[in-house]
Amino acid sequence: MTQLIDAITTVLTTLDLVAFGFFLVIWSVYTFLADNSPLRHKSISSAMDQQRKAWLQESLKREIRMLDTGVMQILITGVGLFASTTIFVIGGIVAGISYTGELSAAFSSLPFIVANTAEMWVIKLGVLLAIFVYAFFKFAWSVRLANYCSILIGGLPKPEDAGEQKSIRKAEAAATISSLSGHHFNRGVRAYFFALAAVAWIFDPVLFMISTVLVVAILARREFSSKSLAAIRSVSDL
Template identity: 40%
Template sequence: MNLTLFSSLDWLALAVFVASWLAYTLFADHSRWSDKSLTNRINVYRERWMMEMVTRDLRMIDTTILGNLMTGIAFFASTAMLILGGIIALLGNPTLVTQSIKHLPYAVDSSPVVWEFKVLLLALIFVYAFFKFAWAFRLTNYCNIMVGSAPVKEADPIKLEQHAKRATKLSCRAGHHFNRGLRAFFFGSAALAWMFHPLALMLASLVVVIVLYRREFSSTALLVLQD
């Protein structure tokens, strides 16, 4: 690939996109502020759920909830595959697509090589999302097995607590990977803006970061879940 086909504005836009994704991930998942996130708050309720689960006589409600979670994860995984199918179709006739896009207002004219790179970037993002959803689905399935293998409520309390903590860790890891998959969907939407203009990619990247921050750290849902 001839890298000189990319303008300096394209490289800047790509750098802003990657930096926005990495910076938000570090902030939301690995900084000292991550404890205040909606995901972290939900993890507290995941632990309460599993502690309640081991004290129940019948755990049908727990397996039903996990089944519903698996259905939601499977939906996003299949959606990622459908999106990938559409992205691959775009590679079939890059010249026709680029000719169509350049007639849109403010759209830049890209060579077929640059267009293919942009499409491949989109494909890479949604492949990543699919793998995250697939792993979240598998971990949730394992959590279902943990519910089924939980000792009876009359068992040793220490044993019950240990089992609940193991199930909690699996559930939290499933939520973590599901969250990463959703984040890829958001940034994949931002990457789509690059098809029109590098400035659109930069703007979309910043908008996605703001939206994700508001959802994760200052949403009404977070306030509701606080004790």
């Protein structure tokens, strides 16, 4: 590990290292604030968790739950699409790592782009690869949790058969699994946003830092002050 770190610090410039460190810190801080701090309760994710709970408690009143399983199928299909797409992205990046010399030569002739050696291309593409591998694991686990939730929904008993309290507890368990699935899906989508910022590193480390700040601003607005959040909150107490 020490040799790897030494190799990276030798290949990258000081500005590259600062930009990469800035990227990691910003991503980590935003993730903590959005997912683990008290600020999370003001997010659209938290508002949707409440709606999931209301949805599955409402499903207890239905004789046939085809509507609920249909909703879950839509959710699973959406997450699965991201997971399969991520595999293709990973394959493309792996292929790109095999042609770093050609990439270095091709981009060196473009204006307003910092020159990248073949070794720098390997590192920068390796960072992108790590981000998308992380995203794939998040999407894959989200799909599994969504499947588990579908099974729990299928096993929800009628309140008159199993008792109201037992039925509510099972509905709450299904809502918790659904919320966890959504949480991991959000982490995967967030990785896509930060991967777009990391693409800017190929062109310029300063642009990399600017892109990171812009990504956080976009994510924060959509998570904490979007029109979608206002619409969801407007029906939360109805």
